[in-house]
Amino acid sequence: QYVPVKGDHVIGIVTAKAGDVFKLDVGGSEQASLSYLAFEGATKRNRPNVQVGDLIYGQFLVANKDMEPEMVCIDSKGRSSGMGIIGQDGFLFKVSLGLIRKLLAPKCEIIQELSQLYPFELVLGMNGRIWVKAKTVQQTLIIVNILEACEYMTAEQRKQALAKLSGH
Amino acid sequence: FMQRGLDSHTKKQLEEEEKKIISEEHWYLDLPDLKEKESYIIEERSFMPCEDLLYGRMSFKGFNPEIEKLMIQMNSRKCKEEEIEEEEKMEADVSDEEMARRYETLVGTIGKKFVRKRDQRVLHDEDEDGNSNMRPSKKAKKKFLKPQD
Numbered sequence: 001q002y003v004p005v006k007g008d009h010v011i012g013i014v015t016a017k018a019g020d021v022f023k024l025d026v027g028g029s030e031q032a033s034l035s036y037l038a039f040e041g042a043t044k045r046n047r048p049n050v051q052v053g054d055l056i057y058g059q060f061l062v063a064n065k066d067m068e069p070e071m072v073c074i075d076s077k078g079r080s081s082g083m084g085i086i087g088q089d090g091f092l093f094k095v096s097l098g099l100i101r102k103l104l105a106p107k108c109e110i111i112q113e114l115s116q117l118y119p120f121e122l123v124l125g126m127n128g129r130i131w132v133k134a135k136t137v138q139q140t141l142i143i144v145n146i147l148e149a150c151e152y153m154t155a156e157q158r159k160q161a162l163a164k165l166s167g168h
Numbered sequence: 169f170m171q172r173g174l175d176s177h178t179k180k181q182l183e184e185e186e187k188k189i190i191s192e193e194h195w196y197l198d199l200p201d202l203k204e205k206e207s208y209i210i211e212e213r214s215f216m217p218c219e220d221l222l223y224g225r226m227s228f229k230g231f232n233p234e235i236e237k238l239m240i241q242m243n244s245r246k247c248k249e250e251e252i253e254e255e256e257k258m259e260a261d262v263s264d265e266e267m268a269r270r271y272e273t274l275v276g277t278i279g280k281k282f283v284r285k286r287d288q289r290v291l292h293d294e295d296e297d298g299n300s301n302m303r304p305s306k307k308a309k310k311k312f313l314k315p316q317d
Contacts, residue, residue, distance in 0.1 A: 003213070005213045005214040006213075006214070007214055008214050009223075009224045057224070057225065081238065081241075081242070082223070082225045082235060082238045082242075101221070104221035104222050104224065105221065105222075106220055106221075106222060108222075111226070114228070115228035115229065118229065119227075119228055119229030119230055119231040120227075120228055120229070120231055121226070121227045121228075121231045121232045121235065122225075122226045122227070122228070123224060123225050123226075124224040124225075124226070125224060126214075126224070133231070134231075135231075
């Protein structure tokens with residue numbers, strides 16, 4: 001179970017749009033709120049195009065046990081720096097929080113090995129959610145399977161699996 | 169009239185007695201004052217600073233060039249000082265030497281603007297002569313020629 005922490009970058013799913021505020025499911029005990037002004041270049045007239053069911057990568061502005069967590073897609077200098085609506089296509093899946101920490105470690109072999117295979121894009125949320133997008137559906141699914149299995153495979157098994165794939 | 173003073177006096181006495189009774193009822197701890205220890209424990213709820221985690225958005229082999237730029241930016245924040253210094257050096261488009269040369273010539277050209285006409289001739293002549301001696305004598309000033317009758 002994920003506990004929202006201030007400053008953490010997470011992937012949220014838009015569940016409701018209540019006027020000026022979006023409700024995001026973050027995998028925690030409560031839904032997080034996200035204001036439409038918390039995007040780069042958003043003004044009252046220029047609203048971001050967010051629909052229910054969209055994926056959003058943002059960070060927590062407020063996250064304590066007394067209040068509803070609040071998210072923003074903008075950093076302290078007003079730039080989006082990669083946050084915001086995650087584009088079309090791609091695949092979202094859940095893994096354990098421990099695996100995310102492993103994957104985000106400075107020298108993560110899994111990610112380095114995967115990056116040698118083929119071009120793809122990856123977004124890791126600290127709430128245990130990963131979004132992957134590659135050129136073909138098959139490639140995407142391969143990456144998803146490897147990442148999910150990485151929890152239980154040893155390094156050798158992983159290298160074997162990757163060697164098979166790169167052989168193809 | 170003394171009675172009023174007495175009344176206020178008795179009132180004060182009564183108040184004091186009441187206070188005594190109340191304060192006796194309060195419980196006091198007979199423990200010595202404990203010094204407050206400064207706690208050296210800071211609570212940190214996020215994993216990010218603990219393990220120095222990378223930025224969550226990544227792209228490989230040029231799938232999304234904007235994100236690849238971001239990756240370089242974000243991950244270079246770790247090696248902050250070195251990177252910033254290098255970037256500052258690179259941003260200077262014109263080197264110091266060129267700047268110095270430019271300024272030398274610049275001062276000359278702007279100085280000429282403010283020179284008066286007579287001095288201009290001097291300047292002009294000096295430029296032409298260069299190393300050799302000054303011209304023997306300048307041409308005689310043209311005088312007004314009277315029209316011959």
